[in-house]
Amino acid sequence: MLELQDVSFTIQKDGEAVNLVDKASVKIPRGHFMAIVGPSGCGKTTLLRTIAGLNPESAGALFWDGRNLSEDGDLDPSEIGYVPQFSIAYDPLTVDESVEASTRLRVKVRDMEELDQRIDRVLDETGLAAIADRQVKVLSGGQKRRLGLAMELVSDPKLLLCDEVTSGLDPRSEREIVRLLHDLSRREGRIVLSVTHSLAHLELYDSILVLHEGRVAYHGPPELMTHYFSVSDTEEVYPKLATQTSERWQGSWLKHRESYYGKLEKNRKVLLDSGSLHLPVVREVDESAEAAAGESKVGTPGFFTQFTTLLSRRWRIFFRDRGQVFLQLAILLCFPVLVTLFSENAKGQIANLSDTRQESIVEEIQERQTVKRDQVRVGSAISGIIMFQVILLSLMASNNSAREIAGERQIFEKEKFGGVRPGAYIASKVTFLACLVLAQSLWMAVFVNLFAPFRGGAGGFESHVLFLLLVNGGMTAVCLGISALMRTAEQASLLSIYLVGFQLPLSGAVLALPVAVESFTRPFISAYWAWSGSVSALEPKVLNAVKSVIDTSLSSRQACIYILGFHVAAGLIAAWIGTRRHQWD
Numbered sequence: 001m002l003e004l005q006d007v008s009f010t011i012q013k014d015g016e017a018v019n020l021v022d023k024a025s026v027k028i029p030r031g032h033f034m035a036i037v038g039p040s041g042c043g044k045t046t047l048l049r050t051i052a053g054l055n056p057e058s059a060g061a062l063f064w065d066g067r068n069l070s071e072d073g074d075l076d077p078s079e080i081g082y083v084p085q086f087s088i089a090y091d092p093l094t095v096d097e098s099v100e101a102s103t104r105l106r107v108k109v110r111d112m113e114e115l116d117q118r119i120d121r122v123l124d125e126t127g128l129a130a131i132a133d134r135q136v137k138v139l140s141g142g143q144k145r146r147l148g149l150a151m152e153l154v155s156d157p158k159l160l161l162c163d164e165v166t167s168g169l170d171p172r173s174e175r176e177i178v179r180l181l182h183d184l185s186r187r188e189g190r191i192v193l194s195v196t197h198s199l200a201h202l203e204l205y206d207s208i209l210v211l212h213e214g215r216v217a218y219h220g221p222p223e224l225m226t227h228y229f230s231v232s233d234t235e236e237v238y239p240k241l242a243t244q245t246s247e248r249w250q251g252s253w254l255k256h257r258e259s260y261y262g263k264l265e266k267n268r269k270v271l272l273d274s275g276s277l278h279l280p281v282v283r284e285v286d287e288s289a290e291a292a293a294g295e296s297k298v299g300t301p302g303f304f305t306q307f308t309t310l311l312s313r314r315w316r317i318f319f320r321d322r323g324q325v326f327l328q329l330a331i332l333l334c335f336p337v338l339v340t341l342f343s344e345n346a347k348g349q350i351a352n353l354s355d356t357r358q359e360s361i362v363e364e365i366q367e368r369q370t371v372k373r374d375q376v377r378v379g380s381a382i383s384g385i386i387m388f389q390v391i392l393l394s395l396m397a398s399n400n401s402a403r404e405i406a407g408e409r410q411i412f413e414k415e416k417f418g419g420v421r422p423g424a425y426i427a428s429k430v431t432f433l434a435c436l437v438l439a440q441s442l443w444m445a446v447f448v449n450l451f452a453p454f455r456g457g458a459g460g461f462e463s464h465v466l467f468l469l470l471v472n473g474g475m476t477a478v479c480l481g482i483s484a485l486m487r488t489a490e491q492a493s494l495l496s497i498y499l500v501g502f503q504l505p506l507s508g509a510v511l512a513l514p515v516a517v518e519s520f521t522r523p524f525i526s527a528y529w530a531w532s533g534s535v536s537a538l539e540p541k542v543l544n545a546v547k548s549v550i551d552t553s554l555s556s557r558q559a560c561i562y563i564l565g566f567h568v569a570a571g572l573i574a575a576w577i578g579t580r581r582h583q584w585d
């Protein structure tokens with residue numbers, strides 16, 4: 001039994017408390033199918049989210065089998081299925097793959113056999129078995145809703161909450177879905193609550209809850225609704241609601257409630273006697289019953305299982321998206337080619353000053369000029385090439401991760417509610433992105449080195465590779481953090497692009513900055529640290545050539561490594577904070 005006692009959900013609007021749900025009191029027995037109806041904006045979604053525990057109630061209490069959910073802990077993620085208004089499946093995956101991922105993420109299965117059994121069972125229950133290998137993007141509206149249900153049913157939830165799962169469907173599909181929900185409530189004593197603004201097919205529900213401005217205006221059998229509102233057709237209920245205030249509707253409902261609950265009780269007895277409603281045998285509450293309940297509970301899988309499931313799903317989505325693969329490959333292969341266009345000057349020799357003094361002062365000046373000219377030519381080319389590599393890797397970084405979390409935020413929030421650990425999610429993202437970063441940075445270093453060999457001292461090239469990895473890794477981590485903190489993928493992309501755009505002018509490699517600006521901005525400019533670190537690894541003569549063309553001071557290798565390492569860490573911490581934060585609207 002699910003019971004709401006005077007449950008309210010209050011928000012502050014313009015300094016005033018507004019009750020989006022106001023003292024809702026409802027009792028819902030096991031194996032019950034209830035509709036929550038009401039005009040748009042009356043608080044149906046808010047009520048459903050309050051029941052789910054997504055909106056903590058501001059007043060009142062919720063009970064599950066007599067257990068106070070706020071005091072004794074919420075239902076386990078596996079015990080609640082919540083089908084939101086939006087699609088929770090990835091378009092490139094098939095129906096079967098979506099359900100499989102959902103099962104692996106939410107249910108601790110003993111072996112592959114149990115996994116397959118669960119998948120097959122929900123595909124059968126939801127009528128999706130015949131189209132199991134179809135991609136989500138080609139499914140019809142009704143099939144997508146079925147898939148959303150299937151993905152929730154994998155854990156055998158005792159409470160299934162559905163938000164507008166029939167809206168936007170044609171009448172036939174709508175009826176099929178309502179029928180499916182009805183059937184799902186007839187097994188294992190499952191409670192199914194379905195929010196809808198449609199007043200069609202109400203006869204399939206056990207009870208209808210009419211909500212008006214957050215208040216319960218009616219909760220009783222569908223066949224008595226027109227009688228209660230004194231209208232001849234259910235379609236007239238909403239206009240009728242508008243004829244008096246919600247306080248009055250609530251007041252009159254509280255007066256008549258008992259007789260309608262009596263009728264609900266009678267209907268239920270008929271169902272039970274006729275055998276069309278099956279309830280699981282409930283033993284007397286004692287310790288053995290509680291132990292048995294504990295055993296039958298579906299556990300949440302461990303960190304590692306969730307991590308591998310999320311990671312393999314990420315790679316699958318990546319490879320299914322041809323455009324994405326093509327773009328990544330094009331960037332990976334073409335960006336280093338761009339850099340090598342500037343390789344000619346970088347290979348040039350730098351003349352040496354001779355040890356002996358020249359005979360005439362003219363010759364001496366000429367020699368110095370030659371050396372200076374060589375230094376400017378080679379120094380600018382080498383400094384420029386390193387900076388170009390660094391900037392292009394920063395650009396790749398923002399392309400890698402700016403949309404990574406923000407682009408799938410709703411799905412992630414939904415999965416988090418279903419028991420997915422933020423840590424496993426972040427770990428899967430980091431592993432996936434680390435592969436991209438490795439491929440991009442190594443290929444950049446190696447390819448450019450073929451055409452414009454890095455003129456480093458001992459261990460110089462290895463240092464250069466390390467800095468390219470660090471700048472790409474640091475910017476990828478920072479953009480991942482931005483992605484986790486921003487509300488939309490567009491915001492995250494824009495901010496990441498700005499961040500990359502400011503790298504070059506603020507790095508000091510092109511133009512020296514005023515000291516006051518420099519000391520403030522430098523710590524944040526990954527490009528400076530990677531460039532400075534790489535330049536410092538050049539052999540002395542080339543290093544001098546570079547120094548002769550720049551006005552910006554270089555930092556020690558150690559400092560560069562620490563600061564870039566700090567960027568990686570800061571990005572990951574931001575991503576961690578962002579994914580833990582509740583962000584579901």
Ligand SMILES: Nc1ncnc2c1ncn2[C@@H]1O[C@H](COP(=O)(O)OP(=O)(O)O)[C@@H](O)[C@H]1O
Binds near residue numbers: 011038043044045046
């Ligand atoms: N977190 C919130 N903050 C402010 N207003 C909200 C919030 N959640 C919902 N609302 C407002 O509360 C009202 C009820 O919303 P909702 O429950 O989504 O309605 P329904 O699902 O019945 O259409 C709407 O006017 C909506 O704008």
Ligand SMILES: [Mg+2]
Binds near residue numbers: 044046
């Ligand atoms: Mg809604």
